[in-house]
Amino acid sequence: MKDQILTTTPLKMGHPSLRKHCQEVKDFKGVRNIGVFFKELIENNPWSGIAAPQLGINLQIVAFQYAPDVAERKGGTPLPPRVLINPVITPLSDETYDDWEACLSLPDLMGLVPRYTHIRFEGVDETGAPVSEEASGHLARIIQHECDHLQGILYPERMKDLTALIYRDQFQVWQEEYGLL
Numbered sequence: 001m002k003d004q005i006l007t008t009t010p011l012k013m014g015h016p017s018l019r020k021h022c023q024e025v026k027d028f029k030g031v032r033n034i035g036v037f038f039k040e041l042i043e044n045n046p047w048s049g050i051a052a053p054q055l056g057i058n059l060q061i062v063a064f065q066y067a068p069d070v071a072e073r074k075g076g077t078p079l080p081p082r083v084l085i086n087p088v089i090t091p092l093s094d095e096t097y098d099d100w101e102a103c104l105s106l107p108d109l110m111g112l113v114p115r116y117t118h119i120r121f122e123g124v125d126e127t128g129a130p131v132s133e134e135a136s137g138h139l140a141r142i143i144q145h146e147c148d149h150l151q152g153i154l155y156p157e158r159m160k161d162l163t164a165l166i167y168r169d170q171f172q173v174w175q176e177e178y179g180l181l
């Protein structure tokens with residue numbers, strides 16, 4: 001953990017921490033506090049998720065949740081905050097769909113991103129217990145987005161068409177011009 005910073009303000013695009021491939025966690029006990037901290041952080045903020053490199057930590061740890069208000073808008077069952085260490089994502093079909101994403105590391109922006117519709121996510125939780133579950137739709141999108149951070153990938157790199165990378169305050173006029181999605 002030396003020379004790593006711990007901040008509760010997510011780093012912004014351009015910070016080298018966001019471009020790095022994160023290291024696999026070997027000492028699960030040693031990262032338990034980080035997992036608990038991440039969980040509390042998303043519990044206390046209106047965030048769908050956070051990935052370790054966004055807080056300057058070069059380890060394969062993400063936290064995510066499917067908040068009730070988001071689940072109501074996007075469909076599916078809410079999920080309380082979860083921690084996933086050394087995650088592995090496997091698409092369960094070739095099906096993908098486009099939807100809007102935002103990221104704490106690109107404040108004020110949003111973009112239309114293709115993601116797999118159905119995935120399996122595996123890894124270990126903050127107690128060291130193995131995780132192997134399936135997710136669909138917007139929850140699957142959140143998990144793919146967070147796990148991309150661990151490979152140094154930000155959502156614009158997943159976009160097919162960068163003309164759909166817009167400022168959030170332009171969303172309404174964008175939709176009026178190009179239609180609802």
Ligand code: ZN
Binds near residue numbers: 102104145146149
């Ligand atoms: Zn993000």
